[in-house]
Amino acid sequence: MNRQRTLRRWGLALAAVLTLICSAFLVSPASADAFDDCASGRLCLYSASGGAGDRRDFALGNNPEAYDGGWDDRALSAMNNTTHWACFYTAGAYGGTVKAVQPGASVEYPAATGSSHKLAPSSAHCYTGYERCPDNRVCTFTEPNGRGTMTVHLPTPDPVTKNYGNSYGTAAAPASVVNRTLKHACFYPQADFTGTWTEGTGGTTRYGAYVVLRGDSTTVPAPFKGTFRSHELVQSTQECQ
Structure with missing residues (x-):
């Protein structure tokens, strides 16, 4: 009886420890605040990784075939806070390599290579123009x-x-x-x-x-x-x- 009570106590203690560990992961600084300045219905580009640096916003229907204002090959991260897929291209006019980002997701770039994008109703639309x-x-x-x-x-x-x-x-x-x-x-x-x-x-x-x-x-x-x-x-x- 005492042995069962002891095991139960160890189980409760282990569950408490796991809860604390999981809570620590959920509130980690690396994910808590990143990209949260990107408004609903917007695609946001950032000049630094993790949603930092300068930001440029785009609404649905704004599908530039070439970035203006010095944003060509500048973005290092992006947040797609729209209901559409974000299609990123390494060349202008929807050319070059394609990166498709689903609604509600963010993306990090190892190097700034983006030159154009469009917001499409499905990922398949990213690969046609x-x-x-x-x-x-x-x-x-x-x-x-x-x-x-x-x-x-x-x-x-x-x-x-x-x-x-x-x-x-x-x-x-x-x-x-x-x-x-x-x-x-x-x-x-x-x-x-x-x-x-x-x-x-x-x-x-x-x-x-x-x-x-x-x-x-x-x-x-x-x-x-x-x-x-x-x-x-x-x-x-x-x-x-």
Whole structure:
């Protein structure tokens, strides 16, 4: 009986000690005050780790493709106090390496490398940027999945084909495309809406126009990647040159 009473006392004492230890962890200075100045509904960047240093706040809908005011490559920590995922990018225009931070979470950076961000409804949206393209436009991007610098192509009449298209010469090298028009887009390797692609030993496989259907988007595969020099919009893919 005495032995049982002694064991019970030891159990109660051990439980009390564990409670004190757990309480000490919960009120540790490293986590108690960090980031608590970031208001609800805001994404906050900090110039030092642990939510210290200068702070810059962003609201939902404020998705800068380039930081101003000297914040490019400056943040060392951040707090996402919004209901959306925070998508951080090491390059401007949502390019470079991606870091997705869930709602209500903070993040530390080993080095200041952030150059742009957006707040998205899911983590999957962090890895695409097609939504930047306006309605009734074809947009090309320098990185896969609609990320990187975007070029918006304005439809203009072509005097020969009577279709709408753009010629963008040798300056463009799209890695991805979105077609937000009501027509199909035919892409060509020549600036005059012509040309073919070849693949295989001795060029035995030949391809005509690369087609992006109306409302569709794609990361451009080989052998087409980086070779588009013009495109036209057509009602039927049979109209491609």
